[in-house]
Amino acid sequence: MPQDKTDTPDASPAPALAASGLLDGVSLTVAPGEIHALIGPAGAGKSAVMETVLSGRTPKGASVEIFGRRRARERIGGMLQSAAHDPDRTVAATVRAVSRLYRRPLETAAALDAVGLSDAAAARVGALSACARRQLDFALALVGNPSLMVLDEPFAGLDPEVRRRLRELVRALGDHGRAVLVATQDVNGIETLADRVTVIAGGRVRASGTPEALLDRLGDSAVIVFTLPSADLPDHFPQGLRPVTEVREGRARLTVRNPTPALADLANWAFREQVPLARLTVERPRFEEAYRSIVEAAETGGGAP
Helix, strand or coil: CCCCCCCCCCCCCCCCEEEEEECCCEEEEECCCCEEEEECCCCCCHHHHHHHHHHCCCCCCCEEEECCECCCHHHEEEECCCCCCCCCCEHHHHHHHHHCCCCCCCCHHHHHHHHCCHHHCCCEHHHCCHHHHHHHHHHHHHCCCCCEEEEECCCCCCCHHHHHHHHHHHHHHHHCCCEEEEEECCCCCHHHHCCEEEEEECCEEEEEECHHHHHHCCCCCEEEEEECCCCCCCCCCCHHHHHHEEEECCEEEEEECCHHHHHHHHHHHHHHHCCCCEEEEEECCCHHHHHHHHHHHHHCCCCCC
16 A cells, blocks of 8 residues: 555544445445445446446436535546546556545655566656556556545456456555545455445346355355266256256355255265265355355346345
8 A cells, every 4th residue: 555644544424335226226335444345247237336326427317426425536546447548648647647636645666566567667658558558547646646546347357466456555545544546346355355235237236245145145145166077967867956066177166045955966066977086075155155145136136225
């Protein structure tokens, strides 16, 4: 997290972001110091929400306030999925130009260092890789030293090491009192990144709360995990267990409300067919299972805000 003399947590009592009436009634509140993840499948409306928040242009009946004000451009930094930059300008010059739009910006070098782009400061924007362009977009969102950051798919298309670095940066921003709204389709590890999560599908909020609260929606569900000898489920795998079993490279995850009957069926099948079930464990569901349950309920008409 870049530090300078202006880098202090926001003391405003108002929410960093209070939005309502977006899309089909989407409402969002982000507190100072909170990382709020907006997640949902492709086409759910995440980018439309982010663009509305950043543009300041609200449709009829909608409201967007930044720290209690309808217009607070100097306090918000944004990163959308695509951005056009002068390909002949250097990376440092591009960041420096944006910094001049703010009253208390970070140093250009500090912003580039935070996203891991210091070595490319003198490079032309047009020569950057796709990953480096996303790092540049992140630096441009950060350089204004904003109290609220709005990041649309900031981890998409990144190299693994860069992805890890930017996720740690987002977490550090929250720890230093910044508010962050991040939209993503990638829910892997979201419970360690976000303080609060809102799931949208079909332009509507389907669930909102802490990651732990969304996990609790699965009740007493359990996940039976085991390794198969083959990469896929064998043809003779029990039909009753197939709909709740997911296999990736031979590692199976079987999600059920009550694990006891499923374990009995699985053990009987394995004994009968002489199939070894290596590394068998019973675990609490991952956040991905809770998310998938919410989205599937919405797709079948069972979702509720």
